[in-house]
Amino acid sequence: MKTSDLSIPEPVKQILIKSGVVELYPPQKEAIKAGALEGRNLVLASPTASGKTLIAEFCALKHVLEKNGKTIYLTPLRALASEKYEEFKKYTSIRKPDGKRVRIGISTGDYDSTDQWLERYDVIITTNEKADSLLRHRAKWMDEISLVVADEVHLLNDSERGPTLEVVLARLMQINPDIQVLALSATINNVEELAEWLKAGYVTTEWRPINLKEGVALHEEIQFKDGDSKKIDRKSRNSSINLALNTIKSGGQALIFASTRRKAVTLAKNAAVEVEEILSKPVKRALKRDADKILAAGERTRISEMLAELTIHGTAFHHAGLGSRHRRIIEDSFRHRKIKVLTATPTLAFGVNLPARTVVIQDYKRYEPGYGYYPISVLEYKQMAGRAGRPKYDKVGEAILTARNSDEADYLMENYILAKTERIWSRLAVERILRSHVLATIAADFAHTERGIYDFFGKTFYAYQYDIKTIKSVITKILKYLYDEQMIDVCRDNIYATKFGKRASELYIDPVSAVIIRDGLRGEPAYLTDLSLLHMIAHTPDMAPKLRPYTRELDQVEVFMEEHKEELLVNVPDKWEDRMVYEELLGEIKTAMVLKSWVEEMSEDELIERFRVQPGDLYRAIQNAKWLLHATHQLALLFDSKKMLPQTLKLMEQIEKGVKKELLPIVKLEGVGRVRGRILYNAGYKTIKRIKHAAISDLVSLPLIGPRLAKKIKEQVGGFVKKEEWKKLEKGEEWEQKDLTQY
Ligand SMILES: Nc1ncnc2c1ncn2[C@@H]1O[C@H](COP(=O)(O)OP(=O)(O)OP(=O)(O)O)[C@@H](O)[C@H]1O
Ligand SMILES: [Mg+2]
DSSP states (O other), X not given: XXXXXXXXXXXXXXXXXXXXXXXXXXXXXXXHHTTGGGTOOEEEEOOTTSOHHHHHHHHHHHHHHHSOOEEEEEXXXXXXXXXXXXXXXXXXXXXXXXXXXXXXXXXXXXXXXXOGGGGGOSEEEXXXXXXXXXHHTTOGGGGGXXXXXXXXXXXXXXXXXXXXXXXXXXXXXHHOTTOEEEEEEOOOTTHHHHHHHTTOEEEEOOOOSXXXXXXXXXXXXXXXXXXXXXXXXXXXXXXXXXXHHHHHHTTOXXXXXXXXXXXXXXXXXXXXXXXXXTOOHHHHHHHHHHHHHHHHSSSOOHHHHHHHHHHXXXXXXXXXXXXXHHHHHHHXXXXXXXXXXXXXXXXXXXXXXXXXXXXXXXXXXXXXXXXXXXXXXXXXXXXXXXXXXXXXXXXXXXXXXXXXXXXXXXXXXXIIISSOOOOOOOOOOOHHHHHHHXXXXXXXXXXXXXXXXXXXXXXXXXXXXXXXXXXXXXXXXXXXXXXXXXXXXXXXXXXXXXXXXXXXXXXXXXXXXXXXXXXXXXXXXXXXXXXXXXXXXXXXXXXXXXXOOOGGGHHHHHXXXXXXXXXXXXXXXXXXXXXXXXXXXXXXXXXXXXXXXXXXXXXXXXXXHHHOOOHHHHXXXXXXXXXXXXXXXXXXXXXXXXXXXXXXXXXXXXXXXXXXXXXXXXXXXTTOOHHHHHHHHHTTOOSHHHHHHXXXXXXXXXXXXXXXXXXXXXXXXXXXXXXXXXXXXXXXXXXXXXXXXOO
């Protein structure tokens, strides 16, 4: 089956053929035969790299160009959303029947918005959570969606992210019963079940365009599934590194999955020395430029310095503790074949296309706080392994598990490489998770009676797999809670959301968080300070994960809590009587301490050192805090809590920028972050007016402000830059370096 023979719009064919897609892969043919192009619902369950996205592209463009429809493409991760966005962008040159060009949009942030602007887009790429939040706002344009693509749909099985995807799919099918559903999945054991739930046909294949040689390495010898074996050189004590070096020598790159962040970092460090020896001069120069980019992307910290240093040596690590800008630089550098060895936690396990000829899975066990070590699932192993041998980049692929002894080698061969992937199960019926979905069902007018609510949840994958009775009892409990907290009210047989309930649902916060905030707004601590608010938001379940104190820090956090007891909106329980609550509270206090230090302008590096918090976790806490303070401000408006209004707004702005109040006016300027803001302020430029009257050469004489930025600042404040003066500055030497840095 050739691309040119397909019944898809001509310009789509042209673009695809130009990009090298001439002949369809067998799973793609099967999907076409199963009616994907005729609008049939379909679960496409096929191995990694088998080209599932292409079917989504065909269907999406068919909807847009032939059916006047709209597509929403759901992904579980932001990184995957951006990769798909890049892939879809190739179609923006095509014109629709109305003469306008096809528009591809991406939306992954801000959960309290209908994103009206998305209405103009034809294909919208988004995360499951963002789609859920849009549904809670009942964004009007969502009624026009005629195709939903659920990528990595097997993640329904994930206890945290699965339920959101499940509810989003059920809601979209409710809003538009004619919607076409295309679910893309790894090979799983119960495809039929999933398909039946989605009223879909299904295609399963075992085909992969690039042969993936799976094997187990023991003492520098790999035993492959197909009976082959291979010896590799021993250069390092770590066999994962030896496997990686072996690949680099044959011109490939390696991705090593480690079970913890710390292990990923150590591995990258140990690999660096060996990898550097094999790098060519041009690659070294290019790596140096990437290292400079890392240092310029945000404040300098010991972590960014370490990452930059490793990058120079052709290795890097990638995990959720890194900021997203750094992650992107690393991904790009690996993609452009500069970084040779990348070590990662499972942050890179799903869907992404990378030039990893070899994937090494160093550890088949994973540690989860509270659970201890457990072996990963076959499904997860297959996902990680599947990052190797992607058609765009490599002609062969290897996925290697490492074993410590022969028993373990046998175990790995049998239980991962030769094993079948598991069934997937719905994870929906957990009170903590279901709470906000029940409220949203009522608040966004999806149902107004108890019966209607049960009917909706009766259409979920959970109800399909289990029994509506189990989920019913959880829902009943939740309805009672929502009623007691005045988020819903009942009028005869009708249930409706109160203003409070409706706003809480739109704000995309857990009902429990909304109740904590509401009570906080009414509370009267002895002293109401910024710390009171920071702790209040840290106390909500939406501040997750909390930054827990490490052992040696415990005393310090306890002392701090004792000293600030009177500012807190909750009572501190007795340490010995209620140990669990007490420990939980310490985590909240530490989170509040970190946030407080952030708005007191402690440098990122000091935060990392003092609190042992990693940048990625710090940014997540900051993002969460900003979102919860937005929610607090909105609820203060709703409850007319005048005393809280200015304080919540200011604190939210401070959290966003990481500055004291006095810097707020000047950090509003583009190009001025917390570091430069402080430099300007301390040099006497305390107000916009002062900056307006400053001579540009004076601004340039300050650290970290180059001529280009100084000009940009002056332009923003309505100041004037003389031509001669500018010419003179333009010749200056430091100009590039100073302006490149982003803080
Ligand atoms: N018919 C084709 N001809 C040539 N290349 C193709 C074809 N179909 C897909 N590809 C390429 O194959 C690569 C893998 O495709 P894709 O990312 O869709 O895989 P996938 O099945 O979604 O894998 P995963 O399960 O890992 O997400 C892409 O780079 C894509 O451009
Ligand atoms: Mg995919």
